[in-house]
Amino acid sequence: MNILITGCCGHIGSYVAENIYKIKKVKKTYxxxxxxxxxxxxxxxxxxxxxxxxxxxxLNDRKSLNKFKNIDIIIHCASMTNAEKSFGKKKEMFQNNLNCFNTVLNYCKKNKTKLIHLSSTSIYGKQTDLVDENCEKKYIKPQSPYAKIKLIEEKILKMNNSKIKYNTFRFGTIAGVSSGIRFHTAVNKFCFNASINQPIEVYKTALNQYRPYLSLSDAFRVFQFCIEKNFFENDIYNVLTDNCTVKQIINKIKKFKKNIKVKLVNTAIMNQLSYHVDGTKLKKKGLRLTGNLNKDIKDTLKLLSNI
Ligand SMILES: NC(=O)c1ccc[n+]([C@@H]2O[C@H](COP(=O)([O-])OP(=O)(O)OC[C@H]3O[C@@H](n4cnc5c(N)ncnc54)[C@H](O)[C@@H]3O)[C@@H](O)[C@H]2O)c1
Known part of the structure; x- marks a missing residue:
């Protein structure tokens, strides 16, 4: 089986490339x-x-993938991904991410290639105890241009339901180390600031709000499951290791790094409200996620321990 990973140098793509040998069915990875x-x-x-x-x-070039033959599955990770910065780069992000998505979608349709599409739990946003994939429309409240684009991609895929085999996975915020690790998302940014003895900046409203987090190892388990079980159901699945408050994440960091300081700050995405994301739909399909956010945090801090 041949796999193609777009955005392979990023946080998730690089982890998949490093670990792809664990999936015996995969013979070649582009x-x-x-x-x-x-x-x-x-x-x-x-x-x-x-x-x-x-x-x-x-992938802004719609012909960029044409040279590839016999690709069975695309894991599509190529995107601009900084949600907070997406307010200032709205046009650029819409253009880039939708161009990438359309290039991949058209390739998949033309070549009967299956697609693993990554969305984000940031498409949820209205306060409720628990949101799942079938929640009422009022709970789908993307708070940033980044999240709005994800929702558009999901809708385009739905419209192409009969022309492609795919799954959309709404990932929680990633935690864990890869060679392409980036530090603009919550857990990693906090670990970085703690490591350089700078205050951890937390959105004023966010300290006690729940958000879903996803261990990189669990993200990989999802890809492995799709590839090994041929799991492509043209459906949407939430994927998370755990729901935690920012305070709980900071307490996890404190276990390994004492004396960290927290500074409350304003941000454009601050009006997002607290929500738990329900991950049972995927679990019911037989995939058990066993990632450990404590370990991810420990590994990230270890990576930075001598600076
Ligand atoms: N990291 C997270 O916390 C998280 C959470 C939920 C969903 N996701 C989604 O998972 C996917 C991968 O995320 P990530 O954290 O690995 O992102 P990342 O920003 O670390 O990597 C994205 C990669 O895509 C590449 N890229 C961007 N535009 C491209 C283009 N036009 N052509 C070719 N390559 C291009 C970039 O160079 C980069 O290497 C994204 O769709 C992201 O939205 C990530």
């Missing part, structure tokens, strides 16, 4: 990134056993 994120280091020291080939391509 990697695509435009390296706009400058994550060249994701390509260093890759293992021969992974059988990877890297291609420097920009």
């Amino acid at each position: 990697l695509v990134d435009n390296l706009k994120s400058n994550s060249f280091s994701s390509l260093f020291n890759s293992k021969k056993r992974n059988n990877l080939s890297f291609f420097l391509l920009d």
Whole structure:
């Protein structure tokens, strides 16, 4: 089986590329990134056993994937991903992410390639105890341009239901170490600030709000499950390791790094409200997620321990 990973140099894509050898069915993996994120280091020291080939391509070019033949599955990770910065880069982000998505979608339709599409739990936003994939429309409240784009992608896929085999996974905020690790999302940013003895900046309203978090190892389990079980149901699944408050995340960091300071700040996405995300729909399909956020935090702090 041949796999293609877009956005392979990013936080998630690089982890998949590093671990793809664990999925025995996969014989060859093609990697695509435009390296706009400058994550060249994701390509260093890759293992021969992974059988990877890297291609420097920009998915804004709708023909960029045409050279690939016999791709069975695309894991689509290429996106601009900084939700907080997306307010200032709205146009650029809409253009880039929807272009990438359409290039991949058209390739999949034309070549009968299956698609693993990554959305985000940030499409939820209205206060309620628990949101699931079938929640009322009023609970779907994307608070940033980044999240709005995710919702558009989901809708386009639904409209193409008869023309493609896919799953959309709404991932919680990723925690864990990869060669393409980035530090703009909550857990990693907090670990970085703690490591350089700077105050951890927390949105004023967010300290006691619940959010879903996802261990990178669990993200990989999802891809492994899809590939090994041929799990493509043209459906949407929430994916999370746990729902935690920011305070609980900070307490996890405190276990390994004492004396951290917290500073409350304002932000454009601050009006997001507290919500728990329900991950049982995927669990019912037989996939058990066993990731450990404490370990992810410990590993991230360890990575930065000598600075
Ligand atoms: N990291 C998280 O917490 C998280 C949570 C939920 C969903 N997701 C989703 O998972 C996917 C992967 O996330 P990530 O954290 O690995 O992102 P990332 O920002 O670390 O990596 C994205 C990669 O895509 C590449 N890219 C961007 N535009 C491209 C283009 N036009 N052509 C080719 N390559 C391009 C970038 O260079 C980068 O290497 C994204 O769709 C993201 O929205 C991530």
